Amino acid sequence: MTTPPGTLGAAPAEPVVEEAAPPALPALLAPFGDAFPVAELGVTQDGIASIRVERDGLLSTIRRLRDELGYIRFIDVTAVDDPSVDPRFELQYLLYTMAEHRWVRVRVETGESVPSITDLFPAANWYEREVFDLFGIHFEGHPKLVRIMMPDDWVGHPLRKDYPIGGEPVDFTVTRAVYATGDRRG
Amino acid sequence: MAIHTERTGMDGDPTTVRATNPEVRTSETIPPTERKRNLMKMNLGPQHPSTHGVLRLELELDGETVVTCNPIIGYLHTGIEKTFEVKTYLHGLTLTDRMDYLNPLGCNLAYCLAIEKLFECEIPERATVARVLLAELTRINSHLVWLGTGGLDLGATSIMMYCFREREKLLDLFEWMSGARMMTSFIRPGGLADDLEPALLVAIGEFLDDLPARIDEYEDLLTENPLFKERLIGIGVLNGDDAITLGVSGPILRASGVPHDLRKSNPYIGYETYDFDAIVGQNGDCYDRYKVRIAEMRESIKICKQALARMPGGPVKTANRKVMPPPREELGVSMEALIHHFKLFTEGIKPPAGEVYLPVESPRGELGFYIVSDGSGQPARVHYRGPSYANLQVISRMAEGGQLADLIVIIASIDPVLGDVDR
Secondary structure: OOOOOOOHHHOOOOHHHHHOOOOOHHHHHHHHHOOOOHHHEEEOOOOOEEEEEOHHHHHHHHHHHHHOOOOOEEEEEEEEEOOOOOOOEEEEEEEEEOOOOEEEEEEEEEOOEEEOOOOOOOOHHHHHHHHHHHHOOEEEOOOOOOOOOOOOOOOOOOOOOOOOOOOOOOOOHHHHHHHHHOOOOO | OEOOOOOOOOOOOHHHHHHHOOOOOOOOOOOHHHHHHHOEEEEEOOOOHHHOOOOEEEEEEEOOEEEEEEEEOOOOOOOHHHHHOOOOHHHHHHHHHOOOOOOHHHHHHHHHHHHHHHHOOOOOHHHHHHHHHHHHHHHHHHHHHHHHHHHHHOOOHHHHHHHHHHHHHHHHHHHHHHOOOOOOOOEEOOEEOOOOOHHHHHHHHHHHHHHHHHHHHHHHHHOOOHHHHHHHOOOOOOOHHHHHHOOOOOHHHHHOOOOOOHHHHOOOOOHHHOOOOOOEOOOOOHHHHHHHHHHHHHHHHHHHHHHHHHOOOOOOEOOOOOOOOOOHHHOOOOHHHHHHHHHHHHHOOOOOOEEEEEEEEEOOEEEEEEEEEOOOOOOOEEEEEOHHHHHHHOHHHHHOOOEHHHHHHHHHHHOOOHHHHHO
C-alpha cells in the first residue's frame, strides 16, 4: 500500500468540476433538461455530460436514455472505490448515441449491490462480471455472475483500495522455499 | 466508402444457405435431453496457436457442429489497472505499451491524450502531426500481424512470411525512432519522447511508397482465391443492429455495415483535416472483415503520406513545465528549470483533480482510458476500455451453429489481442 494518506477522500466528481465546466454546458445538457433534474447534471473535463442517479433510479434512467434519447450503444461500466465515504463505490456507466456521436455518463453511488443492466444492454454482461470480480459489487439479475479475470477460487477483490498490492506470494516461490530447506520429498 | 463482395462462381450464397438450412443444429434447436447424451465437451486453448494468445474456449460439439461456445478469459490478467495506482503517470505509460501489444503507440496516445485533457495543455503542431503518423503506422503494423497470423490459421502459410517481411521493416523504423521495436513508450504526456529525425521521415516515406504494391501482393494471394473465399464468405455473420447492441467496435462493426469510426465521428488530434475514408462492409461476415482491414491499410497509407507532407518544424514537447521536463541545457543556467526537473523526476506529473474518459480508434475499435486524478502524482483510478474485450464477447453469437473449423476463422477475424482483453 503506497497510496499516500489523505488522498482517497479527494476522489472525483465534486461540484468543483461543474463550476469549471466550459461555456458549452447548456447546449450539451439541453437534451437532458426535460428528462432529468438539473441538479443531477454536469459536465466533466472531457466534455461528456453526466447524470447522477440514485441506485433505485438506475434502470429507469438507462432505459430512458436508450429508448427516448437514442443512447443505444453500451460502451463501458466501471467502478471507483473510496472506502472513506459511505457508500464506498461509484459506478460509471458510459453510453453512446450513434445519431449525435456523443457519450453520456451515468453515475450511481452504491454499496455492494446494484441492479444489473444486462436485460437492457446484453453487452454489459462481461463488464459487470469484471466489476464483480475486481470490486465485489453484486449485480442483481445478472445471468451468470462469476469471476472473469481472477481464478474461480480467488479470495478478495483486487481493485478495492484496501486490497494490498504485493500481498500475494509470487508463483513458484513456495517451491523454491521447499528446495531451500532440502526437504524435496515434500 | 463501401466495399462490395463479388460472389460469382460460388454455389449459392452461403449466408442464405446457412440461414435456411433446417439441418443446422444450435443450442436452440437441439432438445435438452439429446444434448446430455450426445454432445462432446472440448477445450480449445488456452495453449493453442490459433487462439492468438491464451484464450480458452469451452465448446460443446455435436459432431463437427459447435452447439455452445463459452469463452474463458483471464489467463493473461496481470492486474495492470491496480498497478497504475502505485505508479507515477510516466511509469504508467510503460504499462500501456503492454496492454494491446500490437498497438503500443495507440495505447500511449489514448493515455497521453487523457492526461493532457486533465492539464488542458497545448501540444506543439509537430508533435500532433507526428502522433497521427505514428498511430497510423501502428495500425498498419497491427493489421499486418492480423493478416499474417489469420492466413496461417487457414493454412495459408506463405502470407505470414510476406506480412512479417513488411512488419519487420516497420519495426526497424520504430527501433530507429525510439530504440525499442515494440514497447516504444514514445508518445509521452505533453508531446513525444524525442524528435523524429529527417532521415527517419525519409525512410518512413520510402516504406510507404513501397507498401501499396506489397498489399497488392497479399491481395493477389488471397482476395480472389476460391479456397480462401470458401472459408470466409458467410462465416461468423453479425448484422449491423446486433453489432451495435452487443457493443462491438472497430473493423468488425464497420464490416457489419455501420459507418462508425471515431476518427470521423469524434475526431481527435486533427483527423478531421485529413482526407481518408471510413471503410464500410455490407455482409458482416469474415470476408468483409478481411476486406475492411485490407482497405483500412490503404487508407492509413494515405493518412501517413499527408502527415509526412505537412510535417511542420518546431518543438515536439509542450512548453508546459508541469508536464514535460525542461531541456537539458536549461538546467545549468535556470534555477526554475532545475526545480521543475527535480519535482518532475521525484514526484512525477500531477494533473489537477478530475476525471476524464478519452477514446481513440485503435486497429481493433474504441480504445478508451478513464483516468481519475486526485491531484497527487499517482492516479486514483485508471480504467482501460479495451476494444477486444467487447468484440470477443460476441464470439459465441458468431460461432454457435457453425462448424468447428469455422470457429478458427472467426477467432482470426475478430483479431483479439489477449493483452488487450485481460490486462
